Amino acid sequence: MSNVILTPAIKKPLSLTLPVLAAAGAFAGVFIGAANGSVLLGILLGALVMAGFAFAAMSLSKELEKPLRWGIIAVFALLGFLSGGVSGGLVGALFGWFFGWFTYWIGFGRYRVPLVPYLSSGQVLWHYSFRVICGAIFVFLITPILVVMPLSFNAEDFFTFTPEMLRFDPAGYSLKHYRDFFTNPEWTGAVKNSLIIAPLATVISVSLGTLAAIGLSQSHVPGKRAIMAILISPMIVPLIISATGMYFFYSKINIVGTLWGVVLAHAVLGIPFVIITVTATLVGFDRSLVRAAANMGANPVTTFFRVQMPLILPGVISGALFAFITSFDEVVVVLFIGSAELQTLPWQMFTGLREQLSPTILAAATVLVAISILLLATVEMLRRRSERLRGMSPG
Numbered sequence: 001m002s003n004v005i006l007t008p009a010i011k012k013p014l015s016l017t018l019p020v021l022a023a024a025g026a027f028a029g030v031f032i033g034a035a036n037g038s039v040l041l042g043i044l045l046g047a048l049v050m051a052g053f054a055f056a057a058m059s060l061s062k063e064l065e066k067p068l069r070w071g072i073i074a075v076f077a078l079l080g081f082l083s084g085g086v087s088g089g090l091v092g093a094l095f096g097w098f099f100g101w102f103t104y105w106i107g108f109g110r111y112r113v114p115l116v117p118y119l120s121s122g123q124v125l126w127h128y129s130f131r132v133i134c135g136a137i138f139v140f141l142i143t144p145i146l147v148v149m150p151l152s153f154n155a156e157d158f159f160t161f162t163p164e165m166l167r168f169d170p171a172g173y174s175l176k177h178y179r180d181f182f183t184n185p186e187w188t189g190a191v192k193n194s195l196i197i198a199p200l201a202t203v204i205s206v207s208l209g210t211l212a213a214i215g216l217s218q219s220h221v222p223g224k225r226a227i228m229a230i231l232i233s234p235m236i237v238p239l240i241i242s243a244t245g246m247y248f249f250y251s252k253i254n255i256v257g258t259l260w261g262v263v264l265a266h267a268v269l270g271i272p273f274v275i276i277t278v279t280a281t282l283v284g285f286d287r288s289l290v291r292a293a294a295n296m297g298a299n300p301v302t303t304f305f306r307v308q309m310p311l312i313l314p315g316v317i318s319g320a321l322f323a324f325i326t327s328f329d330e331v332v333v334v335l336f337i338g339s340a341e342l343q344t345l346p347w348q349m350f351t352g353l354r355e356q357l358s359p360t361i362l363a364a365a366t367v368l369v370a371i372s373i374l375l376l377a378t379v380e381m382l383r384r385r386s387e388r389l390r391g392m393s394p395g
Contacts, residue, residue, distance in 0.1 A: 025050025069100035152362035190348035201266035205323040209274025235272040257339035270323030281315025
């Protein structure tokens with residue numbers, strides 16, 4: 001194993017530590033101030049508090065790091081408890097832990113330790129700025145999901161956190177929305193329709209998409225780029241345009257409002273995902289295996305099922321999962337092509353938001369999130385298996 005030269009941790013001057021900690025405190029103060037009705041006051045107090053703590057921490061002995069960090073956790077937890085109860089105390093403790101660690105991480109130059117010593121200050125700044133930007137994007141993407149999930153256990157018919165929930169009072173939580181989701185005929189009927197439509201659309205998408213991907217992977221096919229662009233266009237064209245076009249075309253052949261009309265529409269939307277995933281799997285496929293099977297007398301159908309399919313199966317299954325998710329979560333096309341008897345789960349959720357604001361929507365959303373997480377985890381396991389089969393990663 002090669003030797004890696006790391007940078008030693010060196011205490012940084014206050015001219016660097018204080019402004020950085022003040023800026024971090026001001027950023028946190030934006031959220032705290034907004035929650036209490038004064039953003040400007042939150043910014044000023046956040047900057048002053050963190051600059052003061054950084055000055056005290058850097059002025060005292062390094063041996064006092066652990067007591068000081070525990071002290072700031074206790075102070076922030078107390079302030080959070082006084083302003084927001086138990087939940088505020090927990091959030092305050094998390095803030096205290098982060099800023100206690102961040103202060104010493106900046107003040108003693110620990111951010112340079114994992115990096116090679118020849119990096120310039122600008123390169124170090126970009127190294128961590130890039131990670132902060134990615135983390136911020138991740139937070140803004142995942143926060144709405146994290147908010148919906150606890151709200152689905154609200155004992156009241158509200159879309160906001162009640163005082164009982166914020167105090168973690170058991171009386172503020174209930175499973176009644178989940179009971180309604182699993183027992184109300186409107187919701188169970190919508191789930192049944194989705195569980196019928198999505199698998200049928202997935203089967204059609206996988207069958208046609210896999211064959212198209214295999215055909216387009218051949219070198220002698222003319223106009224491959226144009227054909228590929230046409231096949232994946234449902235992924236690129238705005239969904240409302242696709243739905244409108246499907247409605248006018250399907251109305252001419254009298255399949256609007258029918259089960260197979262919705263199934264075919266969802267299959268069209270799922271085919272691009274299958275083509276892309278299977279095409280990516282075929283990139284590392286050894287075509288000499290197909291020629292060897294043909295030389296031994298195997299016909300094309302036998303070659304496909306006995307040679308090609310086992311090797312591209314991870315890509316096929318990944319495409320099927322994406323096609324299933326696309327069909328199960330789709331609502332715009334169903335509004336155009338479906339009917340009152342073919343209401344899917346997303347349609348029922350959309351109707352609940354538009355007409356009655358039923359909190360059962362939150363329970364349905366949580367169930368959908370759980371299903372999506374399981375399916376995406378399956379996709380990731382299949383991707384790793386595919387890489388191992390092709391020798392791209394260690395076993």
